[in-house]
Amino acid sequence: MNAATTPTLIGKRTLADFQSQPQQNLLNQAALNNLLLRSVKPRINNNLFQQNTSPISTLPPIDFSVNNLSPQLPNLMPQRYGLPLLRSQQQQQHPMNLMNSNGAVINNNNMMQFVNMLQNQNGGGNGVVLGHDQEKKMLNQLQELEKQLLEDDDDNQEGDDVSVITNSNSEWSETIQNLMGSSFNNPISPSPTSSSSSSSSTVTTPVSKQTIIEAASAIYEGKSDVYPEILTRICQVANPRGNSEQRLMEYMLMALKSRVNYAEKTPVRELYSKEHVDATQLLYELSPCFKLGFMAANFAIIEATREQGHEMNSCSNGFHVVDFDIGQGGQYKNLLYALYGSQNLKPAIVKITAVAADSNGGEEEERLRLVGETLCRLAQRLGLSLRFNVVSCGLSELSRESLRCEPEEALAVNFAFKLYRMPDESVSTENPRDELLRRVKGLAPRVVTIVEQELNTNTAPFMARVNESCSYYGALFDSIDSTVERDSSERVKVEEGLGRTVINSVACEGRDRIERCEVFGKWRARMGMAGFESKPMSQDVAESMKARLSSTDRANPGFTVEEQMGGVCFGWKGKTLTVASAWR
Numbered sequence: 082m083n084a085a086t087t088p089t090l091i092g093k094r095t096l097a098d099f100q101s102q103p104q105q106n107l108l109n110q111a112a113l114n115n116l117l118l119r120s121v122k123p124r125i126n127n128n129l130f131q132q133n134t135s136p137i138s139t140l141p142p143i144d145f146s147v148n149n150l151s152p153q154l155p156n157l158m159p160q161r162y163g164l165p166l167l168r169s170q171q172q173q174q175h176p177m178n179l180m181n182s183n184g185a186v187i188n189n190n191n192m193m194q195f196v197n198m199l200q201n202q203n204g205g206g207n208g209v210v211l212g213h214d215q216e217k218k219m220l221n222q223l224q225e226l227e228k229q230l231l232e233d234d235d236d237n238q239e240g241d242d243v244s245v246i247t248n249s250n251s252e253w254s255e256t257i258q259n260l261m262g263s264s265f266n267n268p269i270s271p272s273p274t275s276s277s278s279s280s281s282s283t284v285t286t287p288v289s290k291q292t293i294i295e296a297a298s299a300i301y302e303g304k305s306d307v308y309p310e311i312l313t314r315i316c317q318v319a320n321p322r323g324n325s326e327q328r329l330m331e332y333m334l335m336a337l338k339s340r341v342n343y344a345e346k347t348p349v350r351e352l353y354s355k356e357h358v359d360a361t362q363l364l365y366e367l368s369p370c371f372k373l374g375f376m377a378a379n380f381a382i383i384e385a386t387r388e389q390g391h392e393m394n395s396c397s398n399g400f401h402v403v404d405f406d407i408g409q410g411g412q413y414k415n416l417l418y419a420l421y422g423s424q425n426l427k428p429a430i431v432k433i434t435a436v437a438a439d440s441n442g443g444e445e446e447e448r449l450r451l452v453g454e455t456l457c458r459l460a461q462r463l464g465l466s467l468r469f470n471v472v473s474c475g476l477s478e479l480s481r482e483s484l485r486c487e488p489e490e491a492l493a494v495n496f497a498f499k500l501y502r503m504p505d506e507s508v509s510t511e512n513p514r515d516e517l518l519r520r521v522k523g524l525a526p527r528v529v530t531i532v533e534q535e536l537n538t539n540t541a542p543f544m545a546r547v548n549e550s551c552s553y554y555g556a557l558f559d560s561i562d563s564t565v566e567r568d569s570s571e572r573v574k575v576e577e578g579l580g581r582t583v584i585n586s587v588a589c590e591g592r593d594r595i596e597r598c599e600v601f602g603k604w605r606a607r608m609g610m611a612g613f614e615s616k617p618m619s620q621d622v623a624e625s626m627k628a629r630l631s632s633t634d635r636a637n638p639g640f641t642v643e644e645q646m647g648g649v650c651f652g653w654k655g656k657t658l659t660v661a662s663a664w665r
Contacts, residue, residue, distance in 0.1 A: 293337070296315060312338065326558075336587035339587075360577060366411060375411070382495065399466075401431075404495045405496065438473075472485070476516055493529070505540075508597075526665075529613060529663070529665070535601060559639075618661070639654045
């Protein structure tokens with residue numbers, strides 16, 4: 082191609098000039114009228130493009146003579162602005178050379194990659210496939226016409242220098258699609274070609290749960306050159322005051338950082354602190370999945386002890402409950418109300434024995450006595466007879482005598498969110514978890530109730546615990562959103578406690594990992610090995626829980642109640658969070 086520039090004068094043209102063309106029947110009159118009503122100033126195109134003003138300035142040197150354009154082009158011409166002028170210029174057949182502002186021929190072959198992509202994708206269609214050179218010339222011709230049409234106002238030339246490719250990429254891409262194959266069955270998706278279009282389409286990949294898995298994998302594999310960048314991305318979206326997913330990101334980020342840096346791990350003593358105990362009790366009160374789990378256990382206790390009364394021809398509905406982690410006594414407040422609402426003519430005689438861990442000394446016993454006093458006052462107001470005992474003993478000392486059980490009284494043992502914190506065979510050869518179950522079996526209880534979280538963080542390896550925690554706590558945070566206001570101080574307190582739990586279950590190993598939840602299937606196997614048989618909860622229990630869930634002020638269709646393998650499962654949007662079961 083000759084490096085000399087061939088000037089081309091393009092002046093104002095009227096509608097009549099275009100209508101006089103012999104091929105006017107091929108043009109869309111409406112689009113033509115809209116296009117040519119513009120006032121186009123004449124200009125000499127010695128230097129068609131200003132340096133660094135448009136992405137068009139990177140085009141390769143191509144002869145702009147349109148003699149070699151495809152004969153099928155008139156049939157492909159879409160009825161769009163800017164395209165009718167191509168025909169009139171084709172008739173003028175003024176040869177042009179593309180140069181930059183310095184008069185040098187521009188050398189760039191990048192545009193053909195896009196053209197070749199279009200041709201390769203559409204080669205199997207029914208449209209007309211242009212030749213290699215014809216495609217090249219046609220594409221450059223269209224872009225030159227676009228430049229001329231949009232830069233006809235010299236007074237506002239600075240604002241017009243940006244190509245329509247930059248500002249209306251979707252329309253331009255659609256035009257190219259129509260030209261390359263108007264009858265193709267599979268249209269081509271436009272591809273951003275400029276800075277402004279890419280600013281909206283090339284957004285940083287959103288951080289998701291998969292990002293957490295990627296970070297955990299890099300940490301597990303020791304890729305110290307990879308995981309810091311991923312953790313930084315997570316940090317940018319993590320927010321303890323944001324939505325449920327942002328809050329999950331916050332606590333999972335803390336857990337992963339703790340895994341990397343041992344100094345950031347939550348000390349084990351914090352999991353037994355008053356602050357953490359209070360946060361856990363608040364969770365039990367605010368979350369329907371936990372609260373209903375306690376209620377289901379209470380119903381199972383009442384049913385089982387009444388069955389024994391009927392078998393012994395006794396009209397008393399009294400019983401004895403032994404609890405190894407009574408907390409603040411919230412479950413038994415509900416139990417007393419349940420008895421009050423269903424009692425017979427004879428007042429119930431209820432015994433509750435709270436077992437204090439012998440390692441906590443007199444401080445724990447005093448706390449439990451205060452809980453007992455509160456329960457006794459409530460029972461008195463309800464007209465019930467309650468005897469509350471505190472017993473401190475080790476596993477080896479556990480017996481009906483040490484628990485002050487009467488020979489023929491109906492005994493119930495309650496394990497509500499207790500067993501998951503006891504070490505098992507994977508931590509200690511003594512296996513306190515199974516040892517406690519075997520000791521309780523020796524007490525010959527009428528019923529043993531278990532309420533646990535449906536979460537596998539006991540023997541699961543690190544990566545599995547990360548995945549489990551993302552799924553479980555993501556659903557739990559989401560469910561909390563539906564029942565507690567986001568700016569509530571109670572919600573903040575609860576989730577800070579959950580954060581400590583997540584850090585311990587994900588980041589810690591061995592004896593340092595206190596949070597060791599198991600799924601219901603594993604509890605079934607463990608209870609079976611201890612000699613227990615499943616005592617399926619009655620249909621009445623499940624129906625009663627469903628009724629309570631729908632009648633509460635915080636009712637939400639996202640919460641679910643269903644029976645499964647003899648237990649009652651409580652969940653959020655299909656994800657089971659807690660399971661209550663009964664055994665004998």
